Amino acid sequence: MEIITFDKLPEAVTLLLEKVSNIEALLTGQHLQQPAQDEPLNIIKAAKFLDLAVPTVYSKVSRKEIPVNKQGKRLYFYKSELEEWIRQGRKHTANELRESIALPRRSITKRRRKS
16 A cells, blocks of 8 residues: 655545545445335236236136235235246256256165065
């Protein structure tokens, strides 16, 4: 680290102010990029988000296949809940299935019935 003398003090203060301004700009920018609160979606917006027809969403609600909130006669959906519902339907890859089956296998032998 460089030693700051009295003669170099104005340059050091200027450099310090620039760095503080850069940090402030970064923090302000991150604050703006934080996700908005999870607002409820109506049936039309939920169907559009899921890329499904509105009647299809209604049928999934009636079969209790999809997370929903009901207030009176209106249905509300939260985007985060719909995203989680989609993630739960994830299918395992062939490699993941092989790894899960890679446990020690017991030998399978046919049993003979005693007569």
